[in-house]
Amino acid sequence: MTQISSVSLRRVLDSRGNPTVEADVLTESGGFGRAAAPSGASTGEYEAIELPANEAIANAREHAVPRLVDTVYAGDQRAVDGALRAADGTDNFSEIGANSAVAISMAAAKAGADVLGAPLYQHLGGAFRGDNFPIPLGNVIGGGEHAKDATDIQEFLAAPVGAPSVEEAVFANAKVHGEAGNILDERGIGAGKGDEGAWAPPISDAEAFEIMEEATSRVSEAVGFEIRFGLDVAATEMYDEDSDSYVYSDEEKSTDEQIEYMVDLVEEYDLAYVEDPLDENDYEAFAEITELVGDRTMICGDDLFVTNVSRLEEGIETGAGNSILIKPNQIGSLSDTFDAIELAVRNEYKTIISHRSGETEDTTIAHLAVATDADYIKTGTVAGERTAKLNELIRIAEDAV
Numbered sequence: 001m002t003q004i005s006s007v008s009l010r011r012v013l014d015s016r017g018n019p020t021v022e023a024d025v026l027t028e029s030g031g032f033g034r035a036a037a038p039s040g041a042s043t044g045e046y047e048a049i050e051l052p053a054n055e056a057i058a059n060a061r062e063h064a065v066p067r068l069v070d071t072v073y074a075g076d077q078r079a080v081d082g083a084l085r086a087a088d089g090t091d092n093f094s095e096i097g098a099n100s101a102v103a104i105s106m107a108a109a110k111a112g113a114d115v116l117g118a119p120l121y122q123h124l125g126g127a128f129r130g131d132n133f134p135i136p137l138g139n140v141i142g143g144g145e146h147a148k149d150a151t152d153i154q155e156f157l158a159a160p161v162g163a164p165s166v167e168e169a170v171f172a173n174a175k176v177h178g179e180a181g182n183i184l185d186e187r188g189i190g191a192g193k194g195d196e197g198a199w200a201p202p203i204s205d206a207e208a209f210e211i212m213e214e215a216t217s218r219v220s221e222a223v224g225f226e227i228r229f230g231l232d233v234a235a236t237e238m239y240d241e242d243s244d245s246y247v248y249s250d251e252e253k254s255t256d257e258q259i260e261y262m263v264d265l266v267e268e269y270d271l272a273y274v275e276d277p278l279d280e281n282d283y284e285a286f287a288e289i290t291e292l293v294g295d296r297t298m299i300c301g302d303d304l305f306v307t308n309v310s311r312l313e314e315g316i317e318t319g320a321g322n323s324i325l326i327k328p329n330q331i332g333s334l335s336d337t338f339d340a341i342e343l344a345v346r347n348e349y350k351t352i353i354s355h356r357s358g359e360t361e362d363t364t365i366a367h368l369a370v371a372t373d374a375d376y377i378k379t380g381t382v383a384g385e386r387t388a389k390l391n392e393l394i395r396i397a398e399d400a401v
């Protein structure tokens with residue numbers, strides 16, 4: 001029997017030192033699952049609502065826990081998530097908090113897997129899931145909302161597209177991170193690290209492009225397979241509504257200029273990936289850039305789609321983007337996350353399962369990426385809360401053969 005017998009919630013630390021919600025789910029037959037909510041810094045306007053951890057815990061204890069305990073089966077994910085939705089009563093989890101909701105949803109899935117004696121990726125993906133592994137996108141240099149006095153563009157990411165295995169891809173990304181550190185040293189530039197463990201040097205975006213090009217080509221030569229790179233522009237954070245422009249450290253760009261700039265970058269650096277090149281409300285500009293370069297790179301919606309089926313539907317109708325970032329805490333439950341992935345796949349959008357800048361040791365997204373045959377996973381290159389996911393991917397790959 002997988003009926004849930006208890007749900008406990010507590011505050012734990014995330015990687016930024018902020019409190020976040022951790023959930024433990026137990027079943028009658030002794031199944032156990034534990035999961036913790038991550039937290040964003042460059043959050044999209046349309047994300048589900050993260051409440052202060054204390055408040056989220058108190059509200060979930062009052063409204064959600066009684067609907068789950070002795071009532072719902074942990075293995076029945078739709079029922080778990082349906083109970084969370086019913087307990088919350090809003091469409092954005094603003095009552096119990098998306099942080100409590102996603103922690104419970106993921107912990108219940110793990111408890112369901114535990115009862116079956118199956119790894120989580122197997123429970124979520126089923127017996128007939130494919131045997132592809134996601135390519136890890138690794139944050140190497142960054143700034144924006146993740147580090148002060150660093151680049152304007154939030155993330156410069158290594159993309160080891162030619163890696164023969166997930167393990168080699170993971171190590172290649174770490175090498176690119178190391179090599180970028182060497183190049184910064186060679187140039188006499190001291191650099192700390194941002195929230196995700198990427199270098200956060202006080203350099204221009206133009207210099208970051210040079211360093212990424214150099215670091216990826218050095219490592220590519222050493223490992224013998226193709227490594228490209230890409231960006232998370234996180235352009236919503238740069239967009240100023242009043243002046244209708246994108247504000248960089250040294251200049252402002254109109255929407256047309258921003259599109260032109262992005263297109264030039266895709267061409268000059270053969271970028272594999274461009275996430276959120278434009279503001280989260282501008283489907284039209286997203287459609288325009290997708291039309292221009294969507295055949296040679298991924299134009300990915302993160303703040304644009306927020307893992308939300310109706311926002312993705314609008315993207316599909318308007319031709320905005322050709323790929324979607326998937327973050328379970330943006331929508332608050334695994335069922336909603338799977339619905340967004342399914343809709344994306346049916347419409348030939350690539351899927352990229354993603355961490356948040358505030359993370360914990362939780363490894364659910366590694367399992368989610370394998371379970372759903374995701375094309376990519378974005379989860380950093382170094383730092384314990386990032387390597388937790390990467391090392392889990394390596395273990396899953398070994399387990400799955």
Ligand SMILES: O=C(O)[C@@H](CO)OP(=O)(O)O
Binds near residue numbers: 041042
């Ligand atoms: O913008 C992003 O894609 C994420 C993760 O890299 O950052 P945050 O969690 O701060 O939204």
Ligand SMILES: [Mg+2]
Binds near residue numbers: 232275276302
């Ligand atoms: Mg993003």
